[in-house]
Amino acid sequence: MLRKSVSRPASRGFSVLKSLKTTESPKSTQNAKPNDRFKPLSDAQVAYLDRVVRVDQAGELGANYIYAGQYFVLASKYPHLKPVLHHMWEQEIHHHNTFNEMQLKRRVRPSLITPLWKLGAFIMGSGTALISPEAAMACTEAVETVIGGHYNDQLRCLNNQYELERNDGTKGHSQELSSLIATIKQFRDDELEHLDTAIEYDSHKAVPYILLTEGIKNVCRVAIWTAERV
Amino acid sequence: MLALSRILARRLYHPSALEHQLAHSFAPLTYGPGSTQFKVLEHALNKHVPSYGFNERALVASLNDLDLGPSLLSVIGASNSPSFLNASPAVLELIKFHLVTKRYALTKELDPARTSSPAEPPALETLFHRRLELNKPIAPHLTQLLSSLSIPGEFLVQTALPELHRLSDDMVYFSKEPDANDFAWYSKRIALSCAFVSSELFMAQDRSANYADTFEFAAEKLHNVSKLGQYYNNTEEYMWYTLLMSVNLAKSQLTRS
Numbered sequence: 001m002l003r004k005s006v007s008r009p010a011s012r013g014f015s016v017l018k019s020l021k022t023t024e025s026p027k028s029t030q031n032a033k034p035n036d037r038f039k040p041l042s043d044a045q046v047a048y049l050d051r052v053v054r055v056d057q058a059g060e061l062g063a064n065y066i067y068a069g070q071y072f073v074l075a076s077k078y079p080h081l082k083p084v085l086h087h088m089w090e091q092e093i094h095h096h097n098t099f100n101e102m103q104l105k106r107r108v109r110p111s112l113i114t115p116l117w118k119l120g121a122f123i124m125g126s127g128t129a130l131i132s133p134e135a136a137m138a139c140t141e142a143v144e145t146v147i148g149g150h151y152n153d154q155l156r157c158l159n160n161q162y163e164l165e166r167n168d169g170t171k172g173h174s175q176e177l178s179s180l181i182a183t184i185k186q187f188r189d190d191e192l193e194h195l196d197t198a199i200e201y202d203s204h205k206a207v208p209y210i211l212l213t214e215g216i217k218n219v220c221r222v223a224i225w226t227a228e229r230v
Numbered sequence: 231m232l233a234l235s236r237i238l239a240r241r242l243y244h245p246s247a248l249e250h251q252l253a254h255s256f257a258p259l260t261y262g263p264g265s266t267q268f269k270v271l272e273h274a275l276n277k278h279v280p281s282y283g284f285n286e287r288a289l290v291a292s293l294n295d296l297d298l299g300p301s302l303l304s305v306i307g308a309s310n311s312p313s314f315l316n317a318s319p320a321v322l323e324l325i326k327f328h329l330v331t332k333r334y335a336l337t338k339e340l341d342p343a344r345t346s347s348p349a350e351p352p353a354l355e356t357l358f359h360r361r362l363e364l365n366k367p368i369a370p371h372l373t374q375l376l377s378s379l380s381i382p383g384e385f386l387v388q389t390a391l392p393e394l395h396r397l398s399d400d401m402v403y404f405s406k407e408p409d410a411n412d413f414a415w416y417s418k419r420i421a422l423s424c425a426f427v428s429s430e431l432f433m434a435q436d437r438s439a440n441y442a443d444t445f446e447f448a449a450e451k452l453h454n455v456s457k458l459g460q461y462y463n464n465t466e467e468y469m470w471y472t473l474l475m476s477v478n479l480a481k482s483q484l485t486r487s
Contacts, residue, residue: 040253041245050243057411076481100411107244107403114412167251174249 008043026217033035038164039173045162049180050108051228052154056184057099058227063092063191066143069125070136078133084201088140095187102180111227124219128212135212137203142216144195150224151188155181156180237450242399247343258392259330260309267306270296271327276367283371284325284378286318315381324387325378326346329393332364333400340404354405355452358422361397362448372434378429398422418459425451 041049067089075082103110111117128139158181165171173181206212254260261267270292277295278288286303293300307319310326336357342348365372379390398419403408410418429448436444 037248038250040251046243046245049245053243061412103411104409107242107399109242110411110413110415112413112416118412164250174246176246176249 029202032191036166036168038166041164048157048161049106052158052180052184053099053103053108054111055224055228056154057096057103057108057186058114058117059150059224060092060096060099060187062117062223063143063147064089064096065118065121066125066139067092068128069122069127070129071138073129074133074136081133081201084197088197091190091194093191098183098187102183112230113226117223117227120223124216128216132143132206134202134206137198137201138206138209138212139197139216141195141203142213143220144191144198145213146217146220146224148188148192148195151184151191154160155184155188247341252265252343256330256334256390261371266298266302267323268327268356270298270302270306270323270333274324275331279324279328280367281375284321284328284368285374286321289320289324311384312385313381313383313385315383317381317385322378322389325375326389326393328368328375329389329397332361333393333397335364336361336397337400337404351404352404354401354407354422355449357401358404358426358429358448358452359368359445361401361426362433362441364442365433369433369436369441372430376430376434394423394427395419396425414459421455421458425455 067085071082071085071089074085102108124139125136127138158177162173162177163171164174164177203209255262256268259268261333263272274288274292274298275479278291279336282288289303289306290300299392303318303320307321307323310322312319313322337344339345339349340351368375378384378385386402392471401407401422402418407418409415429451433441433444433445438444
């Protein structure tokens with residue numbers, strides 16, 4: 001995963017289909033001893049993991065397209081915002097790719113209304129950016145607040161409900177789960193850093209501030225609810 | 231619509247089988263190779279279904295061969311609710327058993343959870359071809375099988391369609407075929423399922439030597455699917471290119487004036 005993210009070229013072309021052309025590297029095949037293996041996950045645990053991967057993938061896709069929209073509108077008009085937006089966008093792309101890989105590896109179905117998420121996110125990003133750069137930052141602030149909270153909910157559940165028992169009686173997290181938890185933790189910290197950046201770049205000075213942030217927060221909550229299920 | 235929502239609600243997350251035990255080694259079957267049910271059904275499928283077809287006679291013949299009483303017939307079908315259209319639950323179980331075990335047989339050498347040295351992932355066409363090969367022994371009874379699978383009802387929603395989806399999902403996952411992260415994930419599986427069902431329908435009517443026509447038909451069908459996918463991808467890429475180019479053109483004209 002790390003190797004892949006390093007070797008990726010820094011700039012992106014217009015092709016949205018590049019991911020189709022990369023073939024997945026063969027999976028690692030170290031066999032654990034039967035005694036080290038964990039007892040089967042319950043149906044509810046599996047169903048929750050399924051939701052986690054799907055909603056996080058859809059969420060990072062949304063974030064990616066929101067920043068794409070903002071960058072598209074703001075980058076040439078406000079050169080001082082360009083590196084800031086570019087940095088945040090790059091991080092979101094990394095998050096999105098990570099969850100894309102996880103979705104394929106764990107065989108989770110992506111959200112059925114992916115095209116709608118793409119369109120909606122791009123419109124939200126470019127729309128707020130068209131109002132003013134402050135409004136774009138307010139949009140970032142609202143989105144990252146909801147996403148950060150949602151990641152925290154997931155971490156709470158993953159830490160509390162996934163104490164698995166091995167065949168020899170000892171308990172713990174499997175590598176798969178601890179790596180998922182570490183990933184989500186890392187991404188939550190990144191999102192909260194974006195939140196701080198947005199406030200630093202005058203998100204509070206956006207004109208219909210309460211209206212914008214509360215509206216976008218509600219949109220995000222509805223989107224999360226939907227992406228978990230559909 | 232109801233069927234679609236039921237299929238969507240089914241969980242698909244696959245935990246790493248190297249770290250986690252599976253609840254059932256032949257999920258969605260709830261019994262393993264050691265059980266009586268499995269032995270009877272396997273015996274019937276290999277020995278008697280090729281001659282009798284998918285019906286109770288095949289099962290009764292197997293029960294007699296294995297010295298088991300005929301009352302076991304009702305035990306075998308216990309996990310299926312009775313169908314309105316007079317198909318015995320035990321026969322439905324036999325059909326389910328056929329679908330599930332053939333699907334697992336397809337990926338036995340490819341799945342790192344079930345073999346210590348998994349083979350290189352083959353092409354999608356190879357897997358598709360191999361799955362049709364597995365149908366050869368029961369090919370004279372395919373019409374009967376397909377009609378029981380397509381009768382609208384609980385069995386269609388709970389078993390036939392999910393099993394078809396799992397088959398195409400397995401074929402994509404265990405082959406070299408690049409997978410998609412967005413809506414194409416769905417279209418790929420639906421197209422593959424359609425190609426598979428139509429090949430099976432063709433096979434049911436095929437009278438050529440060794441089903442040569444079927445394999446030709448299947449290869450062409452699959453080729454059409456991938457060609458259609460390429461058309462779509464090329465169109466989408468061209469549209470993106472045109473869109474971005476016109477935006478940039480407009481921008482450059484605006485800065486000039």
